[in-house]
Amino acid sequence: MKKITNKWVVSFGIVGALLLSACGNQSDATETSKNPDAETIVVGTGNVYQPFVYLDENNELQGYDVEILKAIDEKLDQYNFEYESMDFKNILTSLSAGKVRLAAHQYEYNDERAANYLYGEVGYTDYTLYIVHDGGQNATYQSLDDLVGKKVFASPGGNVAYLLEKYNKEHDDKIEIIYNEASSEVFVKGLQNGTADAAVLTKYDTNKYNEQFNADLQISGEPINVSKTYFLYEKGDEELKEAVDGALQELIDEGTLSKLSIDILGDDYTK
Incomplete structure (x- = not known):
């Protein structure tokens, strides 16, 4: 398993043993992956949507979506995820501008977004x-x-x-x-x-x-x-999408996703 390079390293005591993540603060961002050739993927997230994506009182990024991404990153040795936290309205703008490669903010499917962005095929939260x-x-x-x-x-x-x-x-x-x-x-x-x-x-x-x-x-x-939430990508970024979908499906099949939902959200909201 590789270590995670984050601009804000997330620490959730309730899932720490599960995720095998390195803990620290913004100054720890110099840690590198065990794979020196890992490609850095900048993930765009929000900053006020508790408990999904938000900054805590120490300005550290927390949330259910982020914990899922950390678990996914642990499975993908070819990638190293970093996080950019911003206002919700700026996330997809940043994706369009190429400033981030993946958008994570409990995004549901709609036709307007699908015309502009690539949706993941594996959902991770029920959003009925x-x-x-x-x-x-x-x-x-x-x-x-x-x-x-x-x-x-x-x-x-x-x-x-x-x-x-x-x-x-x-x-x-x-x-x-x-x-x-x-x-x-x-x-x-x-x-x-x-x-x-x-x-x-x-x-x-x-x-x-x-x-x-x-x-x-x-x-x-x-x-x-009736919908689920999905990660979003730039059009044409099929390789990243398929890799994340595969890792996410593994988390579902092994029960990790349900456990994260129960630990952080209080119940299994993945189905």
């Missing part, structure tokens, strides 16, 4: 989306049709925004999209005080917000989109 509202509302939302005329939170550039914008393009009656990049606490308060009538979230995020803020967010109706 549901309409969510505050329990104080006397409301039940079964589909996007029920959101017509309603104010709905969406992060600009995210898949929820894409789904809502696509709906509005295809229908005369519109959903009022409230683009939101606020903190999780402000997001939840916005649903509670009526700034927005609803949001679109995974079960994981809904449960997390309810526990974190003692909220009463309710999931209504059937899912509006």
